[in-house]
Amino acid sequence: MIFSSLAEKLQDTLAKLRGKGKLSEDDVKAALKEVKMALLEADVNYKIVKDFVKKIEERAVGKEVMESLTPAQQVIKIVNEELQNLMGGTQSELNISSKPPTIIMMVGLQGSGKTTSAGKLARILSNKGKQPLLAAADVYRPAAIRQLQVLGERLDIPVFSMGDKKDPVDIAKGSLSYASSHNCDTIILDTAGRLHIDEEMMEELKLVKTAVEPDEILLVVDAMTGQDAVNVADNFDKKLNIDGIVLTKTDGDARGGAALSIKAVTGKPIKFVGTGEKLADLEQFHPDRMASRILGMGDVLSLIEKAEKSIDKKKAAELEEKLRKNEFTLEDFLDQMDQVRNMGPMDQLLGMMPGMSGSKQLKNMQVDEKQLDHIEAIINSMTPEERRNPSVINGSRRKRIAQGSGTNIQEVNRLLKQFKQTKKMMKQLNSGKLGKGGFKMPFFG
Amino acid sequence: MNFFQRLKNGLKKTQKGLVDRVSSIFSGRSGIDDDLFEELEEVLIQADVGVKTTFALIENLKEDVENEDIKEPEVLMDYFHKELKKLLQDEEGGIGLDDKLNIIMVVGVNGAGKTTTIAKIAGRFKEQGKRVMLAAGDTFRAGAIEQLQIWGDRLGINVISQQEGSDAAAVAYDAVQAAKAREMDLLIIDTAGRLHTQKNLMEELKKVKRIIDAQAAENNASVEVLLVLDATTGQNAISQAKIFNDAVKVDGIVLTKLDGTAKGGIVVAVKNELNIPIKLIGVGEAAEDLQDFNPEEFIKALFSAE
Numbered sequence: 125m126i127f128s129s130l131a132e133k134l135q136d137t138l139a140k141l142r143g144k145g146k147l148s149e150d151d152v153k154a155a156l157k158e159v160k161m162a163l164l165e166a167d168v169n170y171k172i173v174k175d176f177v178k179k180i181e182e183r184a185v186g187k188e189v190m191e192s193l194t195p196a197q198q199v200i201k202i203v204n205e206e207l208q209n210l211m212g213g214t215q216s217e218l219n220i221s222s223k224p225p226t227i228i229m230m231v232g233l234q235g236s237g238k239t240t241s242a243g244k245l246a247r248i249l250s251n252k253g254k255q256p257l258l259a260a261a262d263v264y265r266p267a268a269i270r271q272l273q274v275l276g277e278r279l280d281i282p283v284f285s286m287g288d289k290k291d292p293v294d295i296a297k298g299s300l301s302y303a304s305s306h307n308c309d310t311i312i313l314d315t316a317g318r319l320h321i322d323e324e325m326m327e328e329l330k331l332v333k334t335a336v337e338p339d340e341i342l343l344v345v346d347a348m349t350g351q352d353a354v355n356v357a358d359n360f361d362k363k364l365n366i367d368g369i370v371l372t373k374t375d376g377d378a379r380g381g382a383a384l385s386i387k388a389v390t391g392k393p394i395k396f397v398g399t400g401e402k403l404a405d406l407e408q409f410h411p412d413r414m415a416s417r418i419l420g421m422g423d424v425l426s427l428i429e430k431a432e433k434s435i436d437k438k439k440a441a442e443l444e445e446k447l448r449k450n451e452f453t454l455e456d457f458l459d460q461m462d463q464v465r466n467m468g469p470m471d472q473l474l475g476m477m478p479g480m481s482g483s484k485q486l487k488n489m490q491v492d493e494k495q496l497d498h499i500e501a502i503i504n505s506m507t508p509e510e511r512r513n514p515s516v517i518n519g520s521r522r523k524r525i526a527q528g529s530g531t532n533i534q535e536v537n538r539l540l541k542q543f544k545q546t547k548k549m550m551k552q553l554n555s556g557k558l559g560k561g562g563f564k565m566p567f568f569g
Numbered sequence: 570m571n572f573f574q575r576l577k578n579g580l581k582k583t584q585k586g587l588v589d590r591v592s593s594i595f596s597g598r599s600g601i602d603d604d605l606f607e608e609l610e611e612v613l614i615q616a617d618v619g620v621k622t623t624f625a626l627i628e629n630l631k632e633d634v635e636n637e638d639i640k641e642p643e644v645l646m647d648y649f650h651k652e653l654k655k656l657l658q659d660e661e662g663g664i665g666l667d668d669k670l671n672i673i674m675v676v677g678v679n680g681a682g683k684t685t686t687i688a689k690i691a692g693r694f695k696e697q698g699k700r701v702m703l704a705a706g707d708t709f710r711a712g713a714i715e716q717l718q719i720w721g722d723r724l725g726i727n728v729i730s731q732q733e734g735s736d737a738a739a740v741a742y743d744a745v746q747a748a749k750a751r752e753m754d755l756l757i758i759d760t761a762g763r764l765h766t767q768k769n770l771m772e773e774l775k776k777v778k779r780i781i782d783a784q785a786a787e788n789n790a791s792v793e794v795l796l797v798l799d800a801t802t803g804q805n806a807i808s809q810a811k812i813f814n815d816a817v818k819v820d821g822i823v824l825t826k827l828d829g830t831a832k833g834g835i836v837v838a839v840k841n842e843l844n845i846p847i848k849l850i851g852v853g854e855a856a857e858d859l860q861d862f863n864p865e866e867f868i869k870a871l872f873s874a875e
Contacts, residue, residue, distance in 0.1 A: 165620045165804060167617075167805070170615045171611075171615075174611075233801065233826075234680070234826065235679070235681060237679065237680060265716070266719035267713070267715035267716035267718075268712065268716075270711070270715045270716075271712030271715075271716075274711035274712055275711055278711075319828065320829070321829060321830060346680060346802075348678070348802045348803060349801050349803060350617040350802055350804065350806075350835065351615045351616070351617050351803060351831075352617070352801050355829075355830040373678070373679060375764060376678070376765065376766045377765075377766045377805065377808050378803075378805040379804075379805070381803070401767075
């Protein structure tokens with residue numbers, strides 16, 4: 125996941141400091157050198173890294189810090205603060221016009237993901253009760269209009285197009301009258317990808333901007349972008365005065381340093397992040413939460429929000445009761461698993477838990493969603509009695525369950541064993557005796 | 570305009586960034602000191618050469634200074650060029666066709682420029698009088714099939730396709746059959762862009778490759794896998810190359826979008842860390858802007874003064 129590897133490196137470095145009672149200037153410098161390398165390896169721009177490290181060094185090597193009772197904690201606090209400064213503030217909302225329609229214009233390099241993001245954004249707005257219109261102003265890339273139309277069909281959101289022979293300025297203007305005659309209150313204008321140094325093409329965007337005065341210009345940036353991110357963002361911002369950033373493809377293993385660079389150079393907030401292939405995979409971005417995720421403090425707020433969205437409160441209360449009485453059955457487990465899976469991919473959820481975001485275990489742990497399918501199939505192949513009381517499952521039942529679920533006896537055995545362990549763990553949790561080894565996720569050893 | 574000029578034009582931005590700064594580091598100072606190496610580190614990292622490769626390069630240079638007792642910065646600049654060349658040297662760019670059916674499978678992450686690259690390669694061989702066919706193996710992204718179809722129409726080249734959402738392996742199978750039946754020289758198979766970290770999609774890609782390999786063996790065809798990398802990409806390109814290579818064994822790299830301000834230093838890192846040859850580079854929108862990668866010219870264009 126984005127930032128996780130950066131998070132891991134920073135946490136390792138800071139953990140080394142934490143173990144020290146007294147700090148020398150050299151300790152701090154050595155740690156900062158590692159911080160610098162971690163940021164550079166994450167593709168944060170060199171100049172920004174240099175400034176960042178210098179700022180921390182100036183603050184950290186001072187007398188108050190070094191002679192304080194807990195110098196390591198102080199240094200960590202300073203890194204934390206500076207990192208939050210770098211990522212910038214709390215979450216920023218889209219600018220909504222008081223006089224509809226609100227016009228949102230998507231701009232960016234070729235291949236950054238403008239069209240897909242336009243579709244995803246339309247979905248979010250539509251879920252919030254808006255009436256979005258997608259407008260196809262990319263008249264250059266073959267089939268770009270078609271791509272937007274297909275997205276519109278899938279989302280059941282109207283798409284305005286005038287073909288690929290018209291000027292983007294005319295298309296933008298045309299979308300305005302279409303929106304008012306079709307009761308659309310938000311226009312998302314997809315533009316062609318272009319190089320930030322292509323004067324002619326940048327001029328075209330300026331003309332579109334002047335013609336329809338968008339309320340929000342979003343620069344779409346690929347999270348895998350390297351050092352060049354600052355040039356791209358700076359150029360687009362200088363020419364168009366952008367309002368925010370959409371960071372795409374964050375579901376890969378890019379470390380996402382470009383995001384930090386762009387924020388630092390333009391001062392404009394990252395408003396959305398693309399987290400996957402599906403149309404639902406666009407999320408609002410919370411810089412403060414991301415900073416704490418990087419520093420291993422977890423992102424409990426996002427986790428709670430996700431949980432609130434997808435967990436049935438009544439069922440949760442029942443479950444809690446059962447857990448307390450240790451009457452937790454495989455049926456409950458199946459229920460619980462369904463609800464958790466509704467929240468999103470496991471590895472993303474785990475990344476939000478305090479202490480988990482940078483953990484090596486998490487990195488090496490491929491949460492295989494298929495494995496979860498198998499578990500579901502196994503439980504579904506049991507009789508109600510077996511689910512409530514797994515101890516009745518003998519050899520021949522095991523065989524039947526394995527056959528019924530299309531798995532094998534080993535997998536059935538593993539599930540039963542893990543369920544037993546989970547129950548044991550629940551018991552410990554109830555009696556408040558969770559071992560020092562920390563919380564171990566059941567079923568994903 | 571000859572190749573060299575075109576390359577130089579395309580790389581003009583690269584040059585302005587790298588050349589001027591590299592020479593200004595070495596000239597205009599009296600001795601070799603830590604500042605010099607730090608400035609060099611800055612330039613290399615900002616060119617996306619990558620942390621690992623940058624530090625290896627600088628270590629080598631420091632050893633050169635020690636071993637050869639170098640005192641003048643200008644002399645060290647020659648060593649710098651030599652060390653860089655060492656990392657890129659044996660590359661042979663370009664794609665050659667054998668006298669049978671040649672299959673090129675094009676892979677890469679979303680938005681790297683696969684489809685456009687395919688169109689350019691197809692156009693190049695079509696112009697040489699080769700019989701070329703395309704296969705629309707990106708059955709996932711909305712509009713991807715149409716995008717390739719439009720290119721096919723423009724170039725007068727047949728495109729084998731099924732509808733969106735169909736099995737990419739089946740498209741590949743059909744395409745090899747059709748290419749064989751119609752006695753094609755070259756079949757280029759597009760694939761859906763995928764992030765290399767998506768395990769299931771990488772498995773699907775492996776399956777497509779297996780089908781192609783099996784069909785190629787049966788029909789006496791050769792198979793080449795090209796990975797398209799976006800020059801704007803940072804160090805993630807190394808991870809992309811690694812994982813795609815593990816999945817479908819990459820025979821060559823196409824580096825696209827070198828006409829921006831991205832420095833393209835990632836080429837050095839990919840070559841240094843993975844030893845996958847760079848075959849083609851994209852320096853512009855026009856068909857002839859897809860060029861054979863030539864390390865000599867590349868470095869010369871990169872470092873020669875205007």
